[in-house]
Amino acid sequence: MNIACYIRNNAVFEQVQTVLVRTGFVCERFTSDTVLLRTVRRRDFNFILVDVGIDIKDGESVFSWLTCRSGDNTPVMVLSAVQNADWVAEALNAGADDFLIRPFEPVELVARIHAILRRSSTRPARRIIELAGFALDRDTSTFSYRGTPIELTPREFTMAWLFFSSPGVYVSRETIGTAIWGVDSEIAGRTIEQHVYKLRKKLQFGQECSAMIRTAYSQGYRLELHEQEPVREV
Structure with a gap:
């Protein structure tokens, strides 16, 4: 299971990586949204994690890509340190599958990823x-x-x-x-x-x-x- 992580904060990435590796996932980090989007065009990932920290603009390019992509159903979860209903709505409306507020419990992150993967295997591609x-x-x-x-x-x-x-x-x-x-x-x-x-x-x-x-x-x-x-x- 390969997971692409757009996480610029070192501490947050280390926390997420520890959880994912213990679960048996392979975690690849990206600190640039441009590099992430170029890479997912060429390679297949099972899951994508995007951390927007305290500024929703950090995920702007990824959200735009989500609204535009066609034929790609790779599930996406957004992480943020701020609980903001408008941010959650923007991310979900753009095409994200889930929005998780951090700090979070490791067991919740893993459970949400598994739940999204189960749903994504049967969701329709037409939009x-x-x-x-x-x-x-x-x-x-x-x-x-x-x-x-x-x-x-x-x-x-x-x-x-x-x-x-x-x-x-x-x-x-x-x-x-x-x-x-x-x-x-x-x-x-x-x-x-x-x-x-x-x-x-x-x-x-x-x-x-x-x-x-x-x-x-x-x-x-x-x-x-x-x-x-x-x-x-x-």
């Missing part, structure tokens, strides 16, 4: 977002507006999924670059701008369409909806 007339099907990589198909490239679809998963929230260039290309925004900056431009044009359906991608150069991009409906995920 759909329906929002403001738009429909995105991650299983088939199809995108439509009120039943009219919109042709997107694989990367455009991944970007659309990222925006429609977090409407009204600014997504940084670094997060987009890491989630889609596995590289930082400095390297992929022009490519990101080109893909946003093309996706923005494909979202234009005249006055009846209420979706718009806004740009804030200090914050990134966000999806704005004039008449926003609740996100429904299947």
Whole structure:
């Protein structure tokens, strides 16, 4: 059982590693979210642990990757030293399977991992977002507006999924670059701008369409909806 651990704090990693090794798991540490995301694209892990410490931004890139990934059902657990309902909701809505507050009892960590693994073996891979007339099907990589198909490239679809998963929230260039290309925004900056431009044009359906991608150069991009409906995920 191979577990990838994105844990930057040495003391926390040592505690987690001790528990996992005693249980018979193989634990591989990552201190960079970029390296973690690049590695899981190339190698298979049975489980992923992400520690966000006291700042939810420490897991931002991983959460963005969770909302975008397709065909990868590797279960993910998030650890944090802060008990915050908004953080828990953000992590779970992004696709995390569990959220554990630390300090924790070793027996609870192990039990939660085993429980998640049991659930993940039977959970469906199909997932759909329906929002403001738009429909995105991650299983088939199809995108439509009120039943009219919109042709997107694989990367455009991944970007659309990222925006429609977090409407009204600014997504940084670094997060987009890491989630889609596995590289930082400095390297992929022009490519990101080109893909946003093309996706923005494909979202234009005249006055009846209420979706718009806004740009804030200090914050990134966000999806704005004039008449926003609740996100429904299947």
